[in-house]
Amino acid sequence: MSLDIKRPSINKTKKKMGFVVKMQLNNRVGGTNKRNNLFVFFVFFRNYYRWILWFFISLYFFTSYFFSGDNPTTTTTRLLSYHSLPSRALIESSAIKTTSTGIFNGMKIYVYDLPARFNVDWVTKSDRCSTHLFASEVAIHRALLSDSSVLTSNPEKADFFFVPVYVSCNFSTTNGFPSLSHARSLLGSAVDFLSDRYPFWNRTQGSDHVFVASHDFGACFHAMEDMAIEQGIPEFMKNSIILQTFGVNYKHPCQEAEHVVIPPYIPPESIQKAVERAPVNGRRDIWAFFRGKMEVNPKNISGRFYSKGVRTAILKKYGxxxxxxxxxxxxAGYRSEIVRSVFCLCPLGWAPWSPRLVESAVLGCVPVVIADGIQLPFAESVRWSEISLTVAEKDVKNLRKILEHVAVTNLSLIQRNLREPEFKRALLYNVPMKEGDATWHILEALRRKLDRSYKRSRVLSQ
Incomplete structure (x- = not known):
């Protein structure tokens, strides 16, 4: 005969212990001694500490929900709402002052206070100086002066030195276009002025100095490529950093200095006016758009064909x-046509880049870039492949088929990307500067070149 001994289950034991605790707690009223009280408390806490902790944690969050002066949102919700709010005006207006030190690694820029003949006099002479497509030299200067977080009044604390010379404001009386004949002498005079009065140029031969060259072939300072190549970059600027609209992804004499490719200047107010004139229903009734210089037969100027004949080929094929x-x-109001267009053609002119690139992108028209080897502005951070098309110059004869293929495949995706605010913001200059705008991206590009800072190299060598 066998005897089965059944052990009490854990649950039963817990129930029994709970009974004992209850009895002992009740006996406390009858005058149990202190030792028994401590024993009872210990047994009770050992068995119910999880419930006790959970109770107090729940109580904390419960009271925080109702009595906190802040909105009853969790940390995660706050972070999500910061990035998803449709209106970012307040965030943008304050972000530079609060985050520039972190974003730009504490970078400081000293802006030279040059005599008025190098800059202010040109703006006074013509209002176009600060509004035409080459006016980034003016906009960047003003934006830097407006940002106290990056600007320093002490040149000894500067990482970079900005040289504000406006070379694109000398408008020709014959054709109204900027004349660059004075550019080299004007810049050379500015460098002489700086090297005579300050020690900063001479100690680095200008390697931590920044210039703007916002015209066709950048620091070569000529509108015709063959002449620009022949003259090259002025010797005194070859060590410096050039902010220039001209950029190609192959070896070229006019970009053989340290440089940052920047967008041409488009007045933000002109973009706003075009948006206000857009059809109320948002309909884009123009399929493929281009307005600008197109020759029935390319003009042969000393062997130079305008746009390499590309614009003429487009006119002959699709006119x-x-x-x-x-x-x-x-x-004058052609931007009101861009805002009605689906595809905006951006063929090269004398130089590969065009203001149409910026105008199209910020007004939601898909830029169709036709300029072999072009390097687009801020290519490190702006995802151009998601907001534009690139068509080889030799393929303009197939342009209609290419656009029709895009229209039935990924047009809606490109248009959705174009509506993203960060793309538009990156291509426009603002005064004062805003987080993510064109000047902000220039500063970010300069931050990546902090190895050229004389101040920092001195600190590392000590």
């Missing part, structure tokens, strides 16, 4: 076609 809106005549 008069129903889906192509091509116009050779100037029209």
């Amino acid at each position: 008069g076609r129903r889906r192509f809106y091509l116009n050779r005549h100037r029209f």
